Amino acid sequence: MPHDVSLITTIAVGLGLALIFGFLCARLKIPALVGYLLAGMVIGPATPGFVADVHLAGQLAEIGVMLLMFGVGLHFSLDDLLAVRKIALPGAVVQITVATLLGMGVAMAWGWSLGGALVFGLSLSCASTVVLLRALETRGVLESLNGRIAVGWLIVEDLAMVLVLVLLPALAPMLGGTAPAQGGGADLWWTLLRTLGQVAVFVVLMLAVGRRLFPWLLWQVARTGSRELFTLCVIAAALGIAYGSAKLFGVSFALGAFFAGMVMRESDLSHRAAEESLPLRDAFSVLFFVSVGMLFDPRVLVEQPLQVAVVVLIIMVGKTLAAFGLVLLFRYPLNTALTVSASLAQIGEFSFILAGMGVALELLPKEGQSLILAGALISIAFNSLVFTAIEPAQRWIRSRSSIARLLERPDDPLAELPMETDQQLLSGQVVLVGYGRVGRRIGEALTAQGVPFVVAEQNREIVEMLRAQGIPAVSGNAVEPAVLIQAHVARAAMLVIATPDAFGVRKMVEVARMLNPPIETVVRTHSEEEAVLLVNEAVGRVFMGEQELAKGMARHVLERFGRVSAAS
Incomplete structure (x- = not known):
C-alpha cells in the first residue's frame, strides 16, 4: 500500500472480530465481553496469523477508558461522592493494603525480590473501572447507593495508583531496581509533596473554575443549533481535559x-451530552x-497453572472477602457488601500500567507481568458470574439464621428509631424510601407543610x-x-418510594400492604415500560420523570394562554 x-x-479487525x-x-x-477478550487474543502477538498493532490498540483502549469515565462523571455529582466518603476512603485503603500483602506474601514465597513482590501485590489490588462500570450499568444499579459506593471506592483506588x-x-533504587538514584529521601519527599500538590490544584481548578466555565461553554455551543458542534464540544472537552x-x-x-x-454535570444539557x-x-x-x-499469552496457563490459580484466588476471593468484611464492618446491608465485593473481584488498566513500569524498572520479572495479565483476563471474564451469584448467596446466607444474624448486625443503632422519638410522628405519617435528589425535595416539601414522615x-x-x-x-x-x-409502616398513611432502583419496588409494596392493607403507595420510575408494568401490577400511583416534566x-403553556387555571 502507498501509506501505512x-x-x-x-x-x-478489532471491532469486526x-x-x-x-x-x-x-x-x-x-x-459478550468474553468474546471481546477472545478477539484480542486472536489478533495478539501470542497467537499465529495476523497481529494487530498492540501499541495503537492500547491507546485506543485509553480513549475508551476516558470516554467511559467522562460518562460516569456526567451522572455523578460531588455530593454523591462525598456522601460515600466515610466508607469509600477507608475501605479502599484497607482493601488495597490487604490485597497488596497477599500478593507480596505469595511472591516472596516464590523467591522474588521485595521490589518485585511489592509491584506484584499492588498490581493485584486495583480493580478495572471499565469492567466495574459495564457491570453496574448492565444491572441498572450505577446510580444506586451500592453503585455510588463502588464507584467512589474505585476513584480512591485510582488516586492511590496515581501516587504509586x-x-x-x-x-526503585531502594527496592533493588536499576533506575538511576533520585538523590535520597529528600527527593522522595519532594516528589510526594509535588504530586499531592498537583492533584490538589487540579481538583480545586476543576471544582472552582471548571464547574462554571465548561457548562457555560456547552451552552454557548448548543445555542448555535448545530448537533455536530455540540457532539464535538462534548468529546473535545472529555479528551482535552483528560x-x-x-x-x-x-x-x-x-x-x-x-x-x-x-x-459538565452542572449544565442543564448534561443528559444530552451523555x-x-x-x-x-x-x-x-x-x-x-x-x-x-x-496482551495475553495463553502459554502461561500451561507453563504455570498453579501460579495462575493462586493469582486468580487472590483477585476473586482474597480481595472479595476483604471488601465484603469491610462493608459489613461499616454496618451496611448484606446486599451492599455483596455488590461492592463483586465489583472489586477483578483487575484491569492500572494493573497493566503498573506491571509494565515494574518490568521497565527491573523490579518485576517478566513472568510476573504474564501472571498479572492472566489474572486480569480470567477475573474479567468471570466477573459477570460473580455478580450473578449475589442473589443466590444472599438467599443462602439468610436461610441460615445464625449466619444471617451475625452478618446483618441487628445491634446497629441506626437500624431502628431511637426510643425517644415522638410517637405523634409515627402515626398517619409518610414513609419515605430514599433520600437522594428526588427524596430530599419531597422531604423538604413535607417539612414545609408540617407533614410528619420517616x-x-x-x-x-x-x-x-x-x-x-x-x-x-x-x-x-x-x-x-x-x-x-x-x-412504622403499619401505622403510616402513605408509602413513597423515591429510589431509582425499580427492582425492589414490588417487594416494598407487598410488605407494606401486608402490614398495612389500606396504605396508599406512590412510586417513581425512569422508563415507560417499567411504568406500564407497575401500573398493571397495581402497585399504586406511578410517576415517570419525563411524563411529569x-x-x-404543558400546564405552564396552557396557563399562559388562559386555557387552565393556575391551580389546576
Whole structure:
C-alpha cells in the first residue's frame, strides 16, 4: 500500500472480530465481553496469523477508558461522592493494603525480590473501572447507593495508583531496581509533596473554575443549533481535559475525564451530552477489552497453572472477602457488601500500567507481568458470574439464621428509631424510601407543610444527618421487612418510594400492604415500560420523570394562554 494504515486495520479487525466473537458468546449465554477478550487474543502477538498493532490498540483502549469515565462523571455529582466518603476512603485503603500483602506474601514465597513482590501485590489490588462500570450499568444499579459506593471506592483506588506510579521510579533504587538514584529521601519527599500538590490544584481548578466555565461553554455551543458542534464540544472537552490533566498535573487520563464529566454535570444539557457521547463510549470500551486480550499469552496457563490459580484466588476471593468484611464492618446491608465485593473481584488498566513500569524498572520479572495479565483476563471474564451469584448467596446466607444474624448486625443503632422519638410522628405519617435528589425535595416539601414522615435510607451518613436535624430515619434496604417495620409502616398513611432502583419496588409494596392493607403507595420510575408494568401490577400511583416534566410544561403553556387555571 502507498501509506501505512495500521490504525485503520487495528480498528477494523478489532471491532469486526469483537462483533463475531461477542455475538457467538451472547448466543451461548456467555457475557459478550468474553468474546471481546477472545478477539484480542486472536489478533495478539501470542497467537499465529495476523497481529494487530498492540501499541495503537492500547491507546485506543485509553480513549475508551476516558470516554467511559467522562460518562460516569456526567451522572455523578460531588455530593454523591462525598456522601460515600466515610466508607469509600477507608475501605479502599484497607482493601488495597490487604490485597497488596497477599500478593507480596505469595511472591516472596516464590523467591522474588521485595521490589518485585511489592509491584506484584499492588498490581493485584486495583480493580478495572471499565469492567466495574459495564457491570453496574448492565444491572441498572450505577446510580444506586451500592453503585455510588463502588464507584467512589474505585476513584480512591485510582488516586492511590496515581501516587504509586509517580513514586515508584524514585523508590526503585531502594527496592533493588536499576533506575538511576533520585538523590535520597529528600527527593522522595519532594516528589510526594509535588504530586499531592498537583492533584490538589487540579481538583480545586476543576471544582472552582471548571464547574462554571465548561457548562457555560456547552451552552454557548448548543445555542448555535448545530448537533455536530455540540457532539464535538462534548468529546473535545472529555479528551482535552483528560489529556491536559495528565500532562499538567500528573493525574491519570481516567481521573481527569471523570472530573470533566462531573463539572459538565452542572449544565442543564448534561443528559444530552451523555446521549451524544454514548455510541463512542460503547465502541471504544469494546476496544479496551480487545486490547486486554491482545496482551495475553495463553502459554502461561500451561507453563504455570498453579501460579495462575493462586493469582486468580487472590483477585476473586482474597480481595472479595476483604471488601465484603469491610462493608459489613461499616454496618451496611448484606446486599451492599455483596455488590461492592463483586465489583472489586477483578483487575484491569492500572494493573497493566503498573506491571509494565515494574518490568521497565527491573523490579518485576517478566513472568510476573504474564501472571498479572492472566489474572486480569480470567477475573474479567468471570466477573459477570460473580455478580450473578449475589442473589443466590444472599438467599443462602439468610436461610441460615445464625449466619444471617451475625452478618446483618441487628445491634446497629441506626437500624431502628431511637426510643425517644415522638410517637405523634409515627402515626398517619409518610414513609419515605430514599433520600437522594428526588427524596430530599419531597422531604423538604413535607417539612414545609408540617407533614410528619420517616425516612428509610441505605446511606448511613444521610441517616445520621437526618437524625441530627430531628427527622426520624432508619438505615437499611427497604426491601427487607425489618426496615419498613422500624419505619412504622403499619401505622403510616402513605408509602413513597423515591429510589431509582425499580427492582425492589414490588417487594416494598407487598410488605407494606401486608402490614398495612389500606396504605396508599406512590412510586417513581425512569422508563415507560417499567411504568406500564407497575401500573398493571397495581402497585399504586406511578410517576415517570419525563411524563411529569411534560405535564408541567404543558400546564405552564396552557396557563399562559388562559386555557387552565393556575391551580389546576
